[in-house]
Amino acid sequence: MTRDRSADDSDDLELTIDQFHDACQQVGRPMLTADGIARTLDRSQDAVSDELEALVDRGDLESFSVTADPIVWYPANLEDLTEQERIVVFPKRREIVVDQPTQFTRAQLSQFAHLADANGKQGYRYVVRPEDVWQAPHEAFDDLARTMRQALGQRSEPLEEWVRSQWDRAHQFQLTTHEDGYTVLEAKTPEVMGNVARQKLDEEHVHAPISDTEDWVREGAAAAIKRILYEAGYPVQDHRDLDSGELLDVDLAVSLRDYQQTWVDRFAEAGEGVFVGPPGSGKTVAAMGAMAEVGGETLVLVPSRDLARQWAETIEEYTNLGPHQIGQYHGGQKHVRPVTIATYQIAGMDRHRSLFDDREWGLVIFDECQHVPSDVYRRSTHLQSQHRLGLSASPIREDDRQTEIFTLVGPPIGTDWQALFDAGFVAEPELEIRYVPWGDDQQRNAYASADGRERYRIAAKNHGKIDEVRYLLRDHHDAKALVFVDYLEQGRELAEALDGPFLSGETPHHERRRLLEEFRRDERDLLVVSRVGDEGIDLPTADLAIVASGLGGSRRQGTQRAGRTMRPAGGALVYVLATRGTREEEFARRQLQHLGRKGMTVREQTRGQVGSNETADSDN
Structure with a gap:
């Protein structure tokens, strides 16, 4: 393995093969004279000549004589210049x-x-x-x-x-448990306690000082203290002695992938964290590995009752736990058991809160934890537990409060998306923005005279997108397809035009389950899906995803929708439709550039009319 020196390092050591490669890159040639490399590296020619000979002796360089200059030097393996x-x-x-x-x-x-x-x-x-x-x-x-x-x-x-x-x-403050049972905030020095903690915290958070470096913590204020000091640039080490509840023997029925085991090992070391990985990378299975590692009663918090049901089924499928050990607590049923899956909304309600407070959980899992900073969800982070674990494909927020995710739950743990693509664990879908012309003059004229949010709505519901979706489905007639929309009216129109079902928040739960199972079992090859498919339900993976509207949504929404095509088999496609000449073009680029930075290939294409290319713009 060969590596470059730091761009800021001075050249005061003997010449290395890395420096030679760097000089070749700078001048754009694979061969250099001693004078050429001396000028490039700002060294004397005599010193460089001796060191070049040493590199030849080690087999790193070769040389030959020419008439214009006594010696030309080049790498022994020219491929090193491009493949190293x-x-x-x-x-x-x-x-x-x-x-x-x-x-x-x-x-x-x-x-x-x-x-x-x-x-x-x-x-x-x-x-x-x-x-x-x-x-x-x-x-x-x-x-x-x-x-x-x-x-x-x-x-x-x-x-x-x-x-x-x-x-x-990161090691200036820690929370500990006093021998009498109360919580103590301890600083490394009196100076940092006085100049930071006692300046930032007030009577809501701490009692009178115990010493120059210790303060009593008010009951229930630990999470707020951690957030405030984190925002001040001083993360708090949490070493409190929290009860783990009753022991629970959890065995996995599957083997973790190497990177999933690494996630679990890092979680075990820290005692908390957020598994960050693309859809399809197996965060849920890795979370069950964390459950087995903790071996204690577990509370799983999810955004919707559909996800609660899916979690219960998945735990039963992939662990040794039986139905009598797995409970769901939401609007449909209310059972608290050694492993309980509840919705964030229920867990934050005062009339249900005592049911969760009275049980000392060994582990709390926050699914789709990017929601945690919101006012509705953050109350759930006050629940007492020995360990806490978040799961998120994209822990970003459009309000820039993503740092609070790691404050309230734990530090990020994960593998970069490109590494999983390269290893073949997750497929890298191809993403293409398609700029669609207006379907009729009436909508075009309405857009020109509208403003604000109404303009966005008209562009999103462009009737020309119906023909574009038809064309794409014909072009990929063997694919299982998901079509995403933001508007119920548009979803119904598309479903009718495509002769397929529309799955939305209005769809009864039993009907949702039936449609999803049919799609999962290849008995159905098309679903039109509203925003409920972004996070509220666990959609099956598809070969083809078409985003007909929703470009004004968050970067996280774009990640979720693209993620519905990520699976090891590969060959998946994501098409994003934007009405040409409107702000949808800007929204599309913003969402997909975020995915492009994660390693996915993003293309842009403008279509003059459905079924024929007008121009092929550029790759992002």
Whole structure:
């Protein structure tokens, strides 16, 4: 494995093959003279010539004589210039750019850096953020520094210095349990207690000081303290002695994939966390691995009763637990058992809250945990448990409150999407934005005279999209297809035009189950689905997804809909329809650029008329 030196390192060591490759890249030639490499690296020609000979002796370079210059130098294996793994570090920006990274490198980087962009042609761009350092799965900073050096193939002192400062911040405060049973906030020094905690917290959170470095914590205020200090840049280590409830022996009926086992191991080390991975990566199964690891009574919180039912069925299928050990608590039924699946809304209601408070859970699982920061859902994070685990394909929020997810639940744990694509665990769907002309002049004129939200609604319900959907379904006649809409009226029109069912929030629960099972068993190859399919139900995977409307929604919604085609078999397609010349074009690019940064291929195409190409724009 060969690697680049840091872009900020000075050239005060002997010449390496990595520097030679870097010089070749800069001048755009695979061969260099001693004078050429000396100028490129700002070194003396005499010193460079001796070091080039040393590289020849080691077998890294070869040379030959020409008339214009005594010697020309080139790599012993010219393929190294294009196929080698190359890493460049930018400490001031805390960015790492990687070309041709190996699985090992990506796995190491994911422990302390965030994958910001993944483009196979332009490389991978990682950013080291404070929260990435705070959640690094290491007991000591030296262990983290060793991981960084293994990933980068070098030591970047400026970057390590910044990472150490963030590591120190993450170990300034801890919550502990006093021998008398109450909770204590403890600071590392009197200075940080006085200048940070006692400036940020008030009587709602802590009692009078116990000492210069300790404060009593008011009952129920621990979560608020963690959030406030986290926002101040000081995450709190939670070392309270929480009861785990009754023991529960959970055995998995399936083997975890290697990356799922890694997620579970990191969760076990931290005691909390958020599994972050694309749809189809098996977060639910990994969560059951966490249940087995904890071995205690478990509460699973979900957005809807449909998901509660699906969780109950999945737990029964993949573990040794029987129906008498699995309960559901929502509007349809109310049973509290060793493993209970409840909706967020029910768990947050005062009249039901005591049922969950009276039981000391070993583990609370927050499914679709990107909702947790919202006012309705966050009350559920106050439930007492020894461990907490979140699941999310895309822990982002349009209100930029995503950091609260990790404050309230735990640090992010996951594998970058591109690594799962490359390993074949999850299929990489092809995404294409198709710009559709207006279906009739009446809608076009209505759009021109409307403004605000009404304009968006008219563009979303463009009748021209019905013909476009028909064309795509004909073009992929063997595919199982999901068609997504945001408007009930549009969904009914599409379902009627396509002679297929429309699944929405108005569809009775028994009818939803029947339609989904038929689709899952290949007895039905088309469903038109409203927003209820984004997160409220567990849709089966499909070969083809068509987003007819919904482009004004969140980036998370785009992720969920694209994710309905992700499965190991591959070959899936996602088409996003946007009315040409409207703001839908901007919304489409915003949603799909987010997916493009995760490593998916995104194309754009404008169609003059249904069934014929007008122009093929550009790949994102």
